[in-house]
Amino acid sequence: MSTIYNFSAGPAVLPKEVLQQAAAEMLDWHGSGMSVMEMSHRGPEFISIYRAAERDLRELLAVPDNYRILFMQGGGLSQNAVIPLNLVGRKGESATIDFIRTGSWSGKSIKEAARYAKVNVAASAEASGFTTVPPQSEWNLTPDAAYLHLCTNETIDGVEIDFVPDVPAGVPIVADMSSHILSRQVDVAKYGLIFGGAQKNIGPAGVTVVIVRDDLIGHALPVCPSAFDFRNVADNESMYNTPPTYGIYIAGLVFQWLLKNGGVAAMEQRNIEKAGLLYAALDADDFYRNRVAPPYRSRMNIPFYLRDESQNEAFLAGAKARGLLQLKGHKSVGGMRASIYNAMPIEGVQALVDYLNEFAGR
Ligand code: PMP
Secondary structure, X not given: OOXXXXXXXXXXXXXXXXXXXXXXXXXXXXXXXXXXXXXOOOXXXXXXXXXXXXXXXXHHOOOOOOEEEEEEOOHHHHHHHHHHHHHHHHHXXXXXXXXXXXXXXHHHHHHHHOOOOEEEEEEEOHHHOOOOOOOHHHOXXXXXOOEEEEEOEEOOOOEEOOOOOOOOOOOOEEEEOOOOOOOOOOOHHHOOEEEEEOOOOOOXXXXXXXXXXXXXXXXXXXXXXXXXXXXXXXXXXXXOOOOOHHXXXXXXXXXXXXXXXXXXXXXXXXXXXXXXXXXXXXXXOXXXXXXXXXXXXXXXXXXXXXXXXXXXXXXXHHHHXXXXXOOEOOOOOOOEEEEOOOOOOHHHHHXXXXXXXXXXOO
């Protein structure tokens, strides 16, 4: 098979070495005679897989001891309900959740949270067509908000927040890092809660990672489903109910791969290089266009438009013929999008850049 590069936004490319190891271990994990898929989640084999995954993720992100790492189900979207159900109880019935609206995913979070609490959109980039992050000086934050929600990387709009905002004392920051977790260094201690669906930078769909500070656990509203109560999940090492075992196993292999390859700091350097290469090709002239203000351009998800959009189909067909797959933009915004997660090698980005130059007749 000739080389292909998969630019899907998620489920997305995984490291080849991880897939090879999973294939080798598929029928018989470490002499157990079982596939990981067949193991009891309460048996010593899976417990060892789970604990290694938890430990390695803790090391990769330098997660402080007063934070729990939960491997949940339901995807990123479910957390838009699960988080308010767990966090607003601290503040009582009149709780307000602050949001910064920077694109599609924060928009969805706002809509869902409004079912459980008062929401205050403290700032919105809608007027710019979601091409920037409103300056912090214009944020209209609630002094005693239950929390401030940010989507730190908008997967569809290609907008990344590269700073930790100043918030009123005691207001936890909740960050949807679905599409850039583990791609750059973060100071976990600055956040109350970090979450993300696994299917971009972590592993297969079906696992949702939640990193939550201890004091935010234990305040679930009575209507919160018990399997989504952070207290139950934390107290049972994510095994209050059967966790997505195979997905956690693959995530664990990805964590090992990251550690072997220099951890998050090394990934960040590679990601800066990869994104730099791609944006330079898009900016070379006006044949292509990325609309995002440069300080907020995502390193992971890079949407772009052809100057002549009647060439879109020809562009995609030519890309496919060269093994460059899944470049079509999200249906809500059109155009193209290249997602270049940790597992995308620089050779893949270079192959895309070569094609961009060729198609533009450079
Ligand atoms: N947040 C962000 C930033 C996302 O990119 C996505 C998925 N593309 C979601 C939330 C929703 O995740 P899921 O499909 O796992 O529910």
